[in-house]
Amino acid sequence: xxxxxxxxxxxxxxxxxxxxxxxxxxxxxxxxxxxxxxxxxxxxxxxxxxxxxxxxxxxxxxxxxxxxxxxxxxxxxxxxxxxxxxxxxxxxxxxxxxxxxxxxxxxxxxxxxxxxxxxxxxxxxxxxxxxxxxxxxx
Numbered sequence: 001x002x003x004x005x006x007x008x009x010x011x012x013x014x015x016x017x018x019x020x021x022x023x024x025x026x027x028x029x030x031x032x033x034x035x036x037x038x039x040x041x042x043x044x045x046x047x048x049x050x051x052x053x054x055x056x057x058x059x060x061x062x063x064x065x066x067x068x069x070x071x072x073x074x075x076x077x078x079x080x081x082x083x084x085x086x087x088x089x090x091x092x093x094x095x096x097x098x099x100x101x102x103x104x105x106x107x108x109x110x111x112x113x114x115x116x117x118x119x120x121x122x123x124x125x126x127x128x129x130x131x132x133x134x135x136x137x138x
Contacts, residue, residue: 034130038073041126042081044103045135046071049083052099056092066092081135090120093137097121100135111135 046068053066067086074080083096097113101124104111109126111133116122124135 037128037130038079040107041104041109041133042071042073044107044109045081045083045100048100048103049085049096049137051103052096053085053092055099056095066096078132078134081133083135083137085137088137090118094120096137097124097135100124 049068049071053068057063057065064087066088069084069086072082072084074082083100085092085096088096098121101111101113101121104124104126109128111124111126113121114123114125122136124133126133126135
């Protein structure tokens with residue numbers, strides 16, 4: 001009869017427990033990184049829009065002040081961000097989207113400008129490894 005001691009052996013239960021914990025950590029990490037990307041893009045969009053509208057108010061003293069009322073985010077895979085301004089015209093929309101473009105590129109993203117009539121920016125599109133984004137002014 002051979003005497004078997006359990007030195008140096010890991011039980012199956014320990015391996016299974018470690019595998020389950022690792023799976024949970026990876027799932028939570030994926031969810032957190034996904035939400036972090038969306039938050040970074042929404043924040044850069046809002047700050048870019050606010051900087052652009054503030055700059056317009058400073059450089060054009062007779063202009064009515066424009067306020068960023070909200071940035072709405074809709075969708076799961078294809079996400080649309082809609083910037084709501086207190087007042088908008090074609091020129092204000094163009095300047096606002098240009099400010100958002102600058103803010104996103106400074107964060108390391110690569111948005112593409114959707115050019116419309118009179119070379120005004122109609123929207124911004126951007127693809128990341130997780131989502132496709134469209135940014136526009138209402």
